[in-house]
Amino acid sequence: YGMPLAATYMPWFDGYFENGRQLLIVPPRDPKALSEAIRKITGDATLRRALSKEGRQLIETRCNSEAMGQKIAEFILKIA
Secondary structure, three states: OOOOOEEEOOHHHOOOOOEOOOEEEEOOOOHHHHHHHHHHHHOOHHHHHHHHHHHHHHHHHHOOHHHHHHHHHHHHHHHO
8 A cells, every 4th residue: 555664573574575675674572663663654754755665666566466376386386
């Protein structure tokens, strides 16, 4: 939806998201870090716009049916 995000780190983020580019990533179980990331986003209009734009672009290019079908095909060929 083109919304700026802050999220706690998940292992599947590696190689997918770039911290500070598509979203702000904070350590798990660290409410202070999450709060600080949210404050950073709400206090910086330029950052909000950049995260929104980059996040939306990532979803449009990597999470469409063609891209997802390609990844599934690659996975199937790898395990076959």
